[in-house]
Amino acid sequence: MELSQERLARVLNGRAFQYFAVLDSTNDQAQAWLREGAPNGALVIADEQRKGRGRKGRVWHTPPGVALAISFILRPPQTALHQVSMLGALAVSDLLTEIGARDVGVKWPNDVQLGGRKVCGILPEVIWNGDHLLGVVLGIGVNVRVDFSGTELERVAISIEHALSKTFDRADLVARLVARFDHWTVLLGSDAMFKVWKSRLNMLGKSVIVEQEGVRLTGTAEDVDADGGLHLRRPDGALERVLAGDVLPL
Numbered sequence: 001m002e003l004s005q006e007r008l009a010r011v012l013n014g015r016a017f018q019y020f021a022v023l024d025s026t027n028d029q030a031q032a033w034l035r036e037g038a039p040n041g042a043l044v045i046a047d048e049q050r051k052g053r054g055r056k057g058r059v060w061h062t063p064p065g066v067a068l069a070i071s072f073i074l075r076p077p078q079t080a081l082h083q084v085s086m087l088g089a090l091a092v093s094d095l096l097t098e099i100g101a102r103d104v105g106v107k108w109p110n111d112v113q114l115g116g117r118k119v120c121g122i123l124p125e126v127i128w129n130g131d132h133l134l135g136v137v138l139g140i141g142v143n144v145r146v147d148f149s150g151t152e153l154e155r156v157a158i159s160i161e162h163a164l165s166k167t168f169d170r171a172d173l174v175a176r177l178v179a180r181f182d183h184w185t186v187l188l189g190s191d192a193m194f195k196v197w198k199s200r201l202n203m204l205g206k207s208v209i210v211e212q213e214g215v216r217l218t219g220t221a222e223d224v225d226a227d228g229g230l231h232l233r234r235p236d237g238a239l240e241r242v243l244a245g246d247v248l249p250l
């Protein structure tokens with residue numbers, strides 16, 4: 001088992017972090033730490049999550065020994081809030097490219113894919129105290145050696161080690177991810193960051209279905225804006241701006 005307090009302390013070079021062998025959700029723990037005054041950039045890492053959360057109240061499974069479950073604590077300016085999840089997608093896609101992956105893409109809004117299959121999910125949670133912004137918890141779940149064969153996710157999900165036919169040290173992956181996260185944090189809210197995120201989206205210009213709270217919209221994914229909104233050209237020519245949802249190829 002290559003994740004441990006000692007290993008992480010060695011590779012994270014004095015950065016504030018908390019490691020747990022088992023946790024309900026790193027996002028819950030990070031929220032609690034954020035309220036207690038965690039420094040900007042602090043991390044919560046777990047080997048296993050018992051109640052991992054995905055977007056839209058979905059369950060996110062993190063069995064022991066096979067994944068990364070990390071929550072970054074950020075205190076961004078309010079004007080940059082909508083770009084925090086872009087930051088996660090950029091850091092993870094950089095990490096994948098750095099370790100030799102090809103066909104890395106971002107599926108709007110922020111799933112990271114390898115060969116069109118989901119390798120990473122991102123869950124940003126904004127924490128307020130009344131109308132005062134306390135910060136953001138950016139939860140990142142990466143499949144390192146999760147075995148999806150024979151499951152309902154087999155066709156849509158993938159793990160790094162299966163895609164690259166190679167084993168990886170998860171503590172090393174954490175250290176690389178943190179380095180890429182720090183790189184993009186400096187650029188948070190900038191046009192430069194938005195442009196790179198946009199260039200990595202893998203469905204712009206394509207015909208798609210957007211599922212949003214039970215409603216299915218079809219159209220062409222024409223553009224995205226700096227707030228992360230998707231501009232969907234409907235078959236009748238109207239332009240619809242979508243802020244959240246799941247995109248599927250048509």
Ligand code: BTN
Nearest residue numbers: 025052053054055121122139141
């Ligand atoms: C999604 O694609 O639905 C988002 C998945 C986010 C999962 C990560 S794992 C670390 C962090 N803790 C959680 O409970 N969820 C996020």
